[in-house]
Amino acid sequence: MTQNLVAETLAHRIAQRTAKAGVIGLGYVGLPLAAAAAKAGFTTIGFDIDRAKVEMLNAGRSYIDAVGSDELAAHVAGGRFTASDDFDRLGECDVIAIAVPTPLSRQREPDLGFVVATAEAIAARLRPGQLVVLESTTWPGTTEEVLKPILERGGLASGRDFFLAFSPEREDPGNANFRTVTIPKIVAGEGEEASALVKAFYGAVVEKVVAVSSPKVAEAVKITENVFRAVNIALVNELKVVYDAMGIDVWEVIDAAATKPFGYMPFYPGPGLGGHCIPIDPFYLTWKSREFGLPTRFIELAGEINVAMPRYVVSRLEQALDRTQKVSLGSATVLILGLAYKKNVSDIRESPSLELMEILAKRGTEVLFHDPFVDSIPKTRAYGHFAGRPSTALSAEQLSSVDAVVVATDHDALDYRLVAESARLIVDTRNAFARRGIEGSNIVKA
Template sequence: MTLPDPAAKLMSRIQTREARAGVIGLGYVGLPLAVTLVNAGYPVTGFDIDPAKIALISRAHSYIQAVTSDMLAGALATGRFSATADFAARLSECDVIVICVPTPLNAHREPDLRFVEETARSIAQSLRAGQLVILESTTWPGTTSSVLGPILEGTGLRAGTDFFLGYSPEREDPGNPQFSTSTIPKVVAGDGDAAQELVAAFYGAALARVVPVSSTATAEAVKITENIFRAVNIALVNELKIVYDAMGIDIWEVIEAAKTKPFGYMPFYPGPGLGGHCIPIDPFYLTWKSREYDLPTRFIELAGEINAAMPRHVVTRLAEALDRRQGKALSRARILLLGMAYKRNVPDLRESPALKLMELLEERGAEVSYHDPHLAEIPPTRNYGDYRGRRSVDLTPEAIAECDAVLIATDHDAVDYSLLRKAALVIDTRNVMARLGLQAATVVKA
């Protein structure tokens, strides 16, 4: 197609890597994207409201596992990368603006788009003809066109004519060494044909593969679908775990045998609950949107209920094991929580079920400490502010001996699990002891 004049000029700048990219939100999504774009030859300005992040970046000190400090230093050394908190002065310089801000749930488990909306208003203050604005934050289908678009069009400029809108869901997988921002296929969509071509060209110059879809709503639905798929299947194995445990059957053995089938089966694994920014949150964006169409989302809501109930199930199993094996009430017990991060081998605490476990244990009167080789200190969290500053204890034979039970919430590789052979009781939610051949009579799977 023949692009309209503003789009044609921007396409030329994208193709020659003259287009300056602005990445708003320098967290787990934004910082890896910014460095990837720099490596592809784009000049990039990173934006964040947290001055501490800006200061760290300026010193080439990375706070994201996927971006090493050496990688960050390399990006800075090109002269094409800088970071700032000055939105008002610097956004107008950018030809392409990518929004990578959080989309949490509020207290009523409804979408909280205030970060997207505030960012859109910041962009609107300096929006100019010829800019491309792309949303990467996970949200309900229709957000780009019905929330982001109207805020930007409040300037008097028209999407598709003066400026251009796109959506491309982030697909980061923290801690996965097999994939990076540049190698994960990138779903892309634009609001209109011109925007579609611009978004595809922009990412196509930096990433190994782009996957165009027909509309921004479709692209938004892709990300929601990916995470609902995982949430529902994890809920299924969590429910099976409880049922099979009552039958005296080990769910982990069942899964290992089932996954030998070369077709028709994909393994998912149970755990103490869901963590991370995506799976515990994103499905509820669709359940909320579906109410507009008077349609139930029973599978999604049931999966949410099952997964949300898992921390309480684990604490109940722990209390039962203490009573049966030691004759001790949980209210008088000392518990060592092993692993605070939501996922193996990452320093990421977002929505971690370990926080809920700690809360439930302390509500029951237990004395709780934790060890996590990736989280020396609990940072500020949205829902668990009381734990800020609590520090990891050393995992030593003495520390283990002082506890009535060790609860494995996250199975980091950098933990010497052989030390747990001396523990009075081990509650294993990740099957790590059996997996390492350390199973013993003191180990209870939960």
Template sequence: MVGAAVARQEREMSADRAVNTVDVAELLAKIRAREIRVGIIGLGYVGVPLALTAARAGFRVLGFDINAPRVERLNGGESLIKHIPDSLVSDAIREGRFDATADFARLGEPDAILICVPTPLTKHQEPDLSYVENTARAIAPRLRPGQIVVLESTTYPGTTDEILKPIFEETGLRSGRDFFLAFSPEREDPGNPDFGTSVIPKVVGGDGPDALALADALYSQLVVRTVPVSSTATAEAVKLTENIFRAVNIALVNELKVVYGAMGIDVWEVIDAAKTKPFGFMPFYPGPGLGGHCIPIDPFYLTWKAREYDIATRFIELAGQINTRMPYYVVDKLAEAVDRSGRAFTGSRVLVLGVAYKKNVDDMRESPSLKLMELIEARGAEVDYHDPYIPEIPRTRKHADLMGRRSVALDAAAVSRYDAVLIATDHDNVDYRLVVENAAVVVDTRNACARAGLSDPRIVKA
């Protein structure tokens, strides 16, 4: 069904038409005419951009979120996401294309429901599908013939078929006959100015040809290109493969950073030279650890599922081990740098620059900076942070002791009061020259100083 699949699937779907309770051709026509209403569950870093993309494409969008204050602020015209202007939300509301609700009793209103809820790990590094399951159980009592339900949350192959489908079919409705189930993984890259939702190709897999044709028709109105695949499990595997590819390659350069560092070789210089090869090499860069909701988490969804087939994913697990050890390596380098400067690390004061997981965003999910701060304090040093995008550390799943810490000012006098500055996130709007000129020691995990043209014996790369 891949490639020229959609046209063929629209011809093939008539095979089941005799048992369908829904006129699929009519539903396809409504999608293409943008006459259906789209519901999006989960109004975060994935759901809000998707909702605005659908609204700009001409659909009426109803957003759902369990966080009532978030819903209220969205309905007031706030995007709640730093890199998305409030004007996009207020414009969609003014045009009658978007509104949000915390009332899940309204799930019967949308014709298509797109699920964008978190899929974290448990403390034992196993999939936590509670958000997906709870969402499915909220949909089920309101599920009606003709509705399309698409899961976008990253998960292991088989989730759509093994978790969502049985819950929905407990209602007596049947997938592919009464309602239509699909999986289309989100591909958001928060803060990336070159790749917003509408210009990123969308992988789509359906539970049967009708579901694929309908989901593909919907996303074709939203994004530059769709990539239909043969099943929901294949689509689920695509997203895991994308993120495992990144995790493994980041682990490789993190390991090279340690090896080359011991040899006195600058790994960033090596990578910048290697990437001049026009074929056979793709640059990845080291850092203080993995952050974001995808790369640190998604590989473990596959390792967990692989155990069901008695398969060990040693390569993926090794990459995870390397990446999760990076904060420890960085703090070791930080302690060495402070000791060499003539100060004892125990009792020293450290300023961490950046607690967002990547530069130029206000997203701190799974940020390695939080682990760095805890490790620094565990070794007897005091730690503050500065982040222009995150004025206060909110509640997190793993780092409760850091909640409520506030970003400190960044000026010459403030920097000079610390025994070391640790660059954990390389935001563009930080004055690195001011930092280098006033800091006793700078430990740079992102090569930010070199990219700013700064060279100083007090700069240590880690």
């Protein structure tokens, strides 16, 4: 087949919804995308190496808040979605989206191990007429410099036999105002035909598609979005430390500044950064910039400030314990409220709560946690020794028995009145009590 005919055939299948979609990685990005593709009318296969996840999904049970079990079960029953750990089925798919993690190493360097392994799995089964789309956030150039050579090893050529594109995920777990289908989708293909195909596919799945000139530009868009947030959060975290030394409430300052109708956008401090994007993705650009001999001062400084916030919280806790309870960290029992990295979700990826627990444990503190969304701590790469530790039930007796409570995640489901009335000392890193009009001499902001 000629180049044009290959592309035209795939375009026709996409337009007629007869193309089969495959999504590799069924986490917070992949599963909502697979559900959206199924809802749009594409027969969809979700791939994951975790057999337990595959079995759960095929039984119609979702483990991601953004995809309801009823919705998933309907897709399964209608034959529009199936999950599989058999990667030989990639050959069935006309469109393959890659939504696997892109973590950092301990040295804060990009770890593309999951992307490379996935690319190799696709390459072993690649056939003419397929569109491969990388969704995982990474440094500008990854799609064409890393993914493309792996896929072309078997002799098929990008733009002639298969088509390559990048479309960054923009998920915001816990945000009910935006879902996969309502968030504008950035897309870019390698070449005109790949661009047209990726635009056509996502145009059938989401409400709005924004096409840019190249995968490298699309990769830079995603990095820019996360650098923007990381730098601004670092700024307010630094202001919090400075204003605290001056006896000024940074949250009152931010709320007042936010009344300005132009030239200002509110960001809020916390105990550190969490999630898979903001604490990680900016360092992909930092790493890549070294290739060009260029420093990334803002990004690196922002990272240093944000990484330091858990230790700042611990220092504030230590001061408050000594001043009000006459108890040292080494002999204290502390309850962390909220394990998830943000409110109203169960996602603990890169959560600063885990780092808080780690620092306190090393100081000899007995550490407990309560989170209405997390029954027990799952296994993580950095904090595997916490795996299996259960969430402590929240009661007046439990609250009064600990030396301090640290609010790390301001879940709406928490009974803040009960906490305020029962706890001896509260260190609030989220301004959770003041926002609810709850005051008390036992509440310290940090």
